[in-house]
């Protein structure tokens with residue numbers, strides 16, 4: 001966990017230590033290479049940055065507040081600050097990434113935007129950004145997720161997107177990504193707006209970059225109120241975009257401990273989980289060398305979590321790396337623990353979290369009991385979509 005390790009390894013383009021890369025068919029290899037070049041170009045482009053930041057400010061409503069959760073803190077015995085990504089336009093962190101990528105897509109001349117979605121938050125954020133820029137939008141969503149996140153399906157359709165039900169496999173996020181990648185290979189002129197820090201290069205790096213606004217703001221905000229860095233950070237992990245968005249800015253601050261909550265579903269030993277870094281194996285999965293849940297022969301298997309956004313057997317390569325170098329600790333949080341935290345936060349603070357974000361709250365309640373630490377928990381989204389199921 002040294003600064004040098006992180007910095008040197010990240011220099012191998014598309015890799016985080018030994019993980020990452022772009023394992024894709026030739027039909028899209030050139031497209032992704034071109035996308036990577038365009039991404040590196042806009043990263044240095046001050047005009048692009050100005051346009052992006054202006055939209056985050058006036059359209060998304062950034063900076064999102066850092067809220068001191070007093071009653072939760074008293075109950076837990078540590079000082080808990082919530083980074084309020086739930087207050088963003090469309091209700092989650094996903095919009096930070098879609099605004100960045102849609103600006104890039106527009107500059108690259110795209111007419112149609114493709115996206116996958118699990119909880120529907122990325123689908124809504126993509127449909128929103130596409131409407132804002134007058135682009136056609138197709139969202140692929142597993143049939144199981146369409147049922148359990150119905151509110152977001154209605155929102156996407158109202159925003160003018162076509163929602164395509166994916167019935168293959170378990171009808172969850174993995175299947176939606178498989179289908180979207182397949183569709184993209186057949187329609188390489190479309191722009192594939194991936195919603196998490198997963199998949200082939202440049203997506204993990206690009207999504208992490210657009211989400212890093214979370215940690216940049218949080219660092220400034222905590223220094224303002226506490227006059228020092230936090231003792232720890234906590235976020236939930238599906239593919240890993242809200243987590244890397246918060247963590248990135250603090251990775252070189254060695255005294256800041258970093259924890260992430262994977263969906264442990266019915267328990268780490270139950271066979272029904274989404275706890276990839278706790279239980280998975282290293283493999284090439286959906287375009288990148290990372291970790292994935294696997295059977296005894298090493299073949300990828302499906303996942304389970306009550307939270308559609310965490311119900312994904314893979315994980316972004318940067319997280320595989322951060323786990324490998326022991327910079328971040330990855331813990332499993334069960335459905336039950338998440339539901340309890342969902343109710344606890346609602347009662348104690350008047351904030352109904354997304355069931356995904358409730359996993360991060362549950363981990364804070366578990367790890368920080370009477371520790372008297374200052375921590376920032378990323379409240380990645382709001383719970384409107386989950387209210388009817390709890």
Ligand SMILES: Cc1ncc(COP(=O)(O)O)c(C=O)c1O
Pocket residue numbers: 092093118119120121122195196197236237238239240241242243308309310354356357380381382
């Ligand atoms: C509110 C919320 N939090 C977290 C996630 C997990 O995604 P990621 O790990 O990319 O942040 C999702 C995914 O849909 C989500 O909707």
